[in-house]
Amino acid sequence: MSDFALAVDIGGTKVAAALVAADGTVAERRVVPTAGSPDPEEVWRPVAGLVADLRAAAGAGRVAGVGVGSAGPIHLPEGSISPVNIPAWRRFPLLERLAELVPGVPVRLAGDGSCAAVGEHWRGAGQGVDDLLAIVVSTGVGGGLIQAGRLVAGPTGNAGHIGHMVVDHDGVPCPCGGRGCVEAMSSGPSMVTWALKSGWQAPVPAPTGVDLADAARAGDPHANEAFQRSGRSLAAGIVSTAAICDLSRVVIGGGVAAAHDLLFPPLRAAIAEHGRLAFLRQLTVATASLGNAAGLVGAAALVLAPEAYAGRGVASLT
Amino acid sequence: MSDFALAVDIGGTKVAAALVAADGTVAERRVVPTAGSPDPEEVWRPVAGLVADLRAAAGAGRVAGVGVGSAGPIHLPEGSISPVNIPAWRRFPLLERLAELVPGVPVRLAGDGSCAAVGEHWRGAGQGVDDLLAIVVSTGVGGGLIQAGRLVAGPTGNAGHIGHMVVDHDGVPCPCGGRGCVEAMSSGPSMVTWALKSGWQAPVPAPTGVDLADAARAGDPHANEAFQRSGRSLAAGIVSTAAICDLSRVVIGGGVAAAHDLLFPPLRAAIAEHGRLAFLRQLTVATASLGNAAGLVGAAALVLAPEAYAGRGVASLT
Numbered sequence: 001m002s003d004f005a006l007a008v009d010i011g012g013t014k015v016a017a018a019l020v021a022a023d024g025t026v027a028e029r030r031v032v033p034t035a036g037s038p039d040p041e042e043v044w045r046p047v048a049g050l051v052a053d054l055r056a057a058a059g060a061g062r063v064a065g066v067g068v069g070s071a072g073p074i075h076l077p078e079g080s081i082s083p084v085n086i087p088a089w090r091r092f093p094l095l096e097r098l099a100e101l102v103p104g105v106p107v108r109l110a111g112d113g114s115c116a117a118v119g120e121h122w123r124g125a126g127q128g129v130d131d132l133l134a135i136v137v138s139t140g141v142g143g144g145l146i147q148a149g150r151l152v153a154g155p156t157g158n159a160g161h162i163g164h165m166v167v168d169h170d171g172v173p174c175p176c177g178g179r180g181c182v183e184a185m186s187s188g189p190s191m192v193t194w195a196l197k198s199g200w201q202a203p204v205p206a207p208t209g210v211d212l213a214d215a216a217r218a219g220d221p222h223a224n225e226a227f228q229r230s231g232r233s234l235a236a237g238i239v240s241t242a243a244i245c246d247l248s249r250v251v252i253g254g255g256v257a258a259a260h261d262l263l264f265p266p267l268r269a270a271i272a273e274h275g276r277l278a279f280l281r282q283l284t285v286a287t288a289s290l291g292n293a294a295g296l297v298g299a300a301a302l303v304l305a306p307e308a309y310a311g312r313g314v315a316s317l318t
Numbered sequence: 319m320s321d322f323a324l325a326v327d328i329g330g331t332k333v334a335a336a337l338v339a340a341d342g343t344v345a346e347r348r349v350v351p352t353a354g355s356p357d358p359e360e361v362w363r364p365v366a367g368l369v370a371d372l373r374a375a376a377g378a379g380r381v382a383g384v385g386v387g388s389a390g391p392i393h394l395p396e397g398s399i400s401p402v403n404i405p406a407w408r409r410f411p412l413l414e415r416l417a418e419l420v421p422g423v424p425v426r427l428a429g430d431g432s433c434a435a436v437g438e439h440w441r442g443a444g445q446g447v448d449d450l451l452a453i454v455v456s457t458g459v460g461g462g463l464i465q466a467g468r469l470v471a472g473p474t475g476n477a478g479h480i481g482h483m484v485v486d487h488d489g490v491p492c493p494c495g496g497r498g499c500v501e502a503m504s505s506g507p508s509m510v511t512w513a514l515k516s517g518w519q520a521p522v523p524a525p526t527g528v529d530l531a532d533a534a535r536a537g538d539p540h541a542n543e544a545f546q547r548s549g550r551s552l553a554a555g556i557v558s559t560a561a562i563c564d565l566s567r568v569v570i571g572g573g574v575a576a577a578h579d580l581l582f583p584p585l586r587a588a589i590a591e592h593g594r595l596a597f598l599r600q601l602t603v604a605t606a607s608l609g610n611a612a613g614l615v616g617a618a619a620l621v622l623a624p625e626a627y628a629g630r631g632v633a634s635l636t
Contacts, residue, residue, distance in 0.1 A: 073595070130473060131472065131473050133562075145562065145563075147465075147472075148473075148630055152563070153564070154563060154564020154565075154597075155449050155466075155564055155566060156564055156600075158564050158595075159562065159563055159564035160562065161561040161564075161595070163561075164557075164594075164595060165558035165561050165562060166555075166557050166592050167485065167487045168488070169485045169486055169550055169551060169553075169554040169588070170486070176595055177594035178557075178592040178593065178594045180554070180592070235487075236484035236487040236498070239482075239483075239484050240484050240558050240562075243480070243481075243482040243483050244461075244477065244559050244562065244563065245470070245477055246471070246472020246473055246474055246476050246477035246631070247472075270487070273496065274484050274487070274496040274498070274499075275496065276494045277479070277482060278391060279472075279474045279476040280482070282474075312466055313564070
């Protein structure tokens with residue numbers, strides 16, 4: 001009778017939750033804005049409401065467990081979280097709270113990049129691929145790693161941080177405090193900032209990545225170069241990951257990657273330029289297929305397919 | 319009575335072999351130059367001689383198996399090799415030949431970078447560390463990866479190629495055909511080439527890394543900058559690997575790393591500069607402790623500790 005996983009995706013601007021069936025189908029999905037309060041309990045309340053609603057919607061005994069993906073950092077083994085963009089939560093005991101709310105079933109937590117990778121591996125564009133990197137290019141650049149068919153989250157749960165791989169060692173400052181990171185050139189905000197500095201005349205005072213894509217398609221050279229630069233930087237991170245981990249495929253999703261036509265040509269060209277060794281030339285590049293549901297589907301898989309996805313680096317309470 | 323592994327280390331300039339005991343002690347060690355002949359059999363003959371000699375030295379029944387590390391690429395699952403610097407050997411069936419020579423025991427093959435990492439993890443500076451990157455900085459830059467206490471060699475056996483991670487995406491050409499790779503800035507020959515181009519007045523016509531280190535210690539600014547540049551490039555590759563794999567330690571060995579005093583200060587400074595996220599700040603950097611025996615000790619461990627080191631990515635015949 002346990003038909004669904006109750007999946008939760010904690011982000012800095014919104015929290016999503018869903019009932020996910022064993023075939024990966026998202027049966028019910030709810031989204032609430034992340035509360036901006038400095039009080040951790042006020043941030044928790046709407047999340048708890050979402051979870052309680054979905055549990056009621058599923059019906060008694062039909063929730064096999066709760067899987068959560070969260071913006072990082074996450075803390076193992078206790079399953080607390082300190083998302084950079086949710087300042088009210090510092091070592092907030094998310095796993096414990098969820099276990100109180102939905103007792104008697106497994107509750108598991110992983111980073112959001114890991115969950116996106118698990119989602120794409122379990123039911124998306126990475127199915128059947130044993131060695132996979134999934135990337136989400138959006139406000140930041142996140143990712144997750146599958147090796148030998150299993151999630152590799154690392155000893156601290158933080159593996160997969162392609163956004164902070166260094167691809168230009170004398171490069172521009174990154175929000176992390178370092179410089180030359182993939183995220184410093186490839187995230188939506190970094191692309192917009194760079195284009196504006198280079199002379200892009202944006203049509204609105206606070207332009208977004210969508211505005212930048214429109215400008216690039218209309219032929220603006222600065223907007224175009226921002227996509228070229230983003231694609232080249234991502235490609236360097238991808239080739240580096242393939243060199244160190246021996247990958248078979250990379251799948252790329254997120255808001256910036258939605259502009260395939262602009263991002264993928266320079267990205268593919270730069271992968272071909274950098275990845276010359278024979279084992280690197282076998283790497284395939286695909287677009288993510290689950291859209292913004294990847295994180296929820298992956299969070300569900302922490303509960304529904306634990307042998308592959310709920311090992312080391314995933315916090316777990318039963 | 320099977321007291322030793324017979325370990326072999328195949329390189330472009332020399333082939334080493336040894337009897338290695340279960341505690342990692344190297345009991346007998348022999349080295350021959352790699353034959354320069356275009357005939358694969360002439361390259362094989364001295365290797366076969368070395369192996370036969372050591373088997374005889376060990377005594378009947380005292381060889382538990384044969385472990386080999388080789389310069390790449392290696393080909394799985396058949397265990398053939400095509401070392402870049404041994405042109406006579408293209409898909410040379412090394413594993414099969416060794417099994418004919420030493421029948422009735424396991425024979426296993428991994429890449430030389432993987433064997434160095436295994437050696438340092440099993441009996442060197444990486445003991446007890448579950449998530450380890452080992453780097454050999456020499457004529458090239460190689461490496462190997464340990465995750466969760468086990469060798470990760472990848473589906474093709476080529477994981478650990480830190481030398482071809484991209485740390486300067488618009489950077490200088492690399493022997494691999496790409497550019498901006500770690501090896502293009504950090505290997506001994508690339509350092510010498512760069513220093514000469516920058517104005518270093520070398521004391522001899524074909525200077526080596528040792529000459530460069532002497533010049534740096536005597537205060538030559540170009541020679542010094544070559545070490546700075548090498549250290550910074552390695553650091554970017556190390557931080558990138560830590561970001562994607564969630565490492566605990568890196569150990570660094572090889573001829574260039576023997577100049578600790580010149581290489582490690584810029585390397586450590588650049589790791590601190592780039593690795594700002596909390597989980598990256600926990601990374602420790604150590605010098606390799608087995609010297610040029612790491613590859614032999616690691617090759618022995620493929621046979622003597624197979625549960626940790628002879629999984630996926632290692633070719634095996636029994």
